[in-house]
Amino acid sequence: MSVLVYTENWDGKFKKSSFELVSYASKVAEMLNSAVTALSIGKVDTAELEKLGKYGAKNIISVVHDSLTTLDNQAYTKVIADIVRKINAKIVIMSFNNTGKAIAPRLSVNLTAGIAPGVSRLPLSINPFIVYKRAYSGNAFAHLLIETEIKIITLAQNSFELIESPVSPTIENMQVDIDQGLVKTQLKDVQKQTGKVLLTDAEIVVSGGRGMKSPDNWGPLVELANLLGGATACSRPVSDEGWRPHEEHTGQTGKIIAPNLYMAFGISGATQHLAGVSSSKYIVAVNTDKDAPIFEAAQYGIVGDALKILPKLVEAVKELKTR
Numbered sequence: 056m057s058v059l060v061y062t063e064n065w066d067g068k069f070k071k072s073s074f075e076l077v078s079y080a081s082k083v084a085e086m087l088n089s090a091v092t093a094l095s096i097g098k099v100d101t102a103e104l105e106k107l108g109k110y111g112a113k114n115i116i117s118v119v120h121d122s123l124t125t126l127d128n129q130a131y132t133k134v135i136a137d138i139v140r141k142i143n144a145k146i147v148i149m150s151f152n153n154t155g156k157a158i159a160p161r162l163s164v165n166l167t168a169g170i171a172p173g174v175s176r177l178p179l180s181i182n183p184f185i186v187y188k189r190a191y192s193g194n195a196f197a198h199l200l201i202e203t204e205i206k207i208i209t210l211a212q213n214s215f216e217l218i219e220s221p222v223s224p225t226i227e228n229m230q231v232d233i234d235q236g237l238v239k240t241q242l243k244d245v246q247k248q249t250g251k252v253l254l255t256d257a258e259i260v261v262s263g264g265r266g267m268k269s270p271d272n273w274g275p276l277v278e279l280a281n282l283l284g285g286a287t288a289c290s291r292p293v294s295d296e297g298w299r300p301h302e303e304h305t306g307q308t309g310k311i312i313a314p315n316l317y318m319a320f321g322i323s324g325a326t327q328h329l330a331g332v333s334s335s336k337y338i339v340a341v342n343t344d345k346d347a348p349i350f351e352a353a354q355y356g357i358v359g360d361a362l363k364i365l366p367k368l369v370e371a372v373k374e375l376k377t378r
């Protein structure tokens with residue numbers, strides 16, 4: 056049973072999430088006594104591809120094609136499915152990000168493969184193949200049994216640590232045939248956000264809820280996030296009100312994140328919000344209501360006014376940084 060992991064690159068560079076995927080795939084392969092093949096689509100130079108070997112990718116397949124410069128769900132699905140068949144992979148692993156959410160279900164249909172979406176742990180057993188995942192907005196867990204010959208796992212971002220198990224990888228540049236009828240996506244324009252830590256990549260997230268009272272009060276929260284090298288987030292009502300952009304909304308209907316530290320200011324901790332943040336390693340909550348449900352999810356809490364505490368935290372972090 057060989058394992059194929061799809062690793063995304065951004066402008067020819069892999070991000071931490073790709074290395075996390077390879078670390079995870081290597082551990083799954085270890086359970087199977089098998090090896091990991093990493094698939095990269097798009098132009099990535101040899102030195103960058105070799106970095107996948109540090110996390111255990113023994114074989115690397117690199118596919119470069121003019122029709123695959125922009126992510127096209129159908130074309131990418133076809134390429135990945137063909138490669139799964141070609142190398143006889145039995146387990147396919149990809150990220151539970153927007154790309155994985157678009158491609159994995161298509162792949163599941165194409166390969167008649169069972170799929171476990173948004174997994175955050177290694178399979179519980181290989182034979183039978185059982186995977187643990189959170190269910191019902193994190194209020195329950197499920198053991199998924201996959202009985203199909205090929206199995207697909209999408210891994211929740213930030214849920215698996217980087218594990219180095221260096222190998223010297225073999226890189227194969229694979230030629231693929233693209234059915235132009237499948238390529239429906241054209242890239243018209245790119246607007247890049249520079250200097251901003253992506254919410255799904257961030258190790259520290261500073262987040263605000265309706266308890267922040269007004270969009271005008273966000274200054275110290277943003278400053279704290281910047282000082283800590285983190286990203287900003289918010290609860291859904293905050294983005295619904297237009298206080299913060301929608302891409303910052305975390306929860307059941309927003310982004311699902313798992314940073315090392317999630318700081319929640321003026322957030323009640325509704326189930327739907329916690330569904331997106333409860334996998335964080337540490338949650339720190341600041342709330343005026345000592346009975347707010349967020350304190351049940353948090354390891355550290357301050358009962359107090361976020362608007363008074365935030366500027367003090369900013370000053371404290373600034374002072375620490377001068378030491």
Ligand SMILES: Cc1cc2nc3c(=O)[nH]c(=O)nc-3n(C[C@H](O)[C@H](O)[C@H](O)COP(=O)(O)OP(=O)(O)OC[C@H]3O[C@@H](n4cnc5c(N)ncnc54)[C@H](O)[C@@H]3O)c2cc1C
Binds near residue numbers: 308
């Ligand atoms: C189908 C569905 C999906 C949903 N999806 C999401 C989702 O994805 N994400 C999400 O966030 N919500 C979601 N919600 C909404 C969710 O149920 C809650 O209403 C929402 O999370 C509450 O946001 P909040 O904590 O910012 O606001 P509130 O519930 O109004 O809480 C504000 C908190 O701030 C505290 N507070 C007030 N003043 C201060 C102060 N000065 N300092 C410190 N604390 C203060 C209060 O004690 C209170 O606990 C969803 C709801 C439904 C029905």
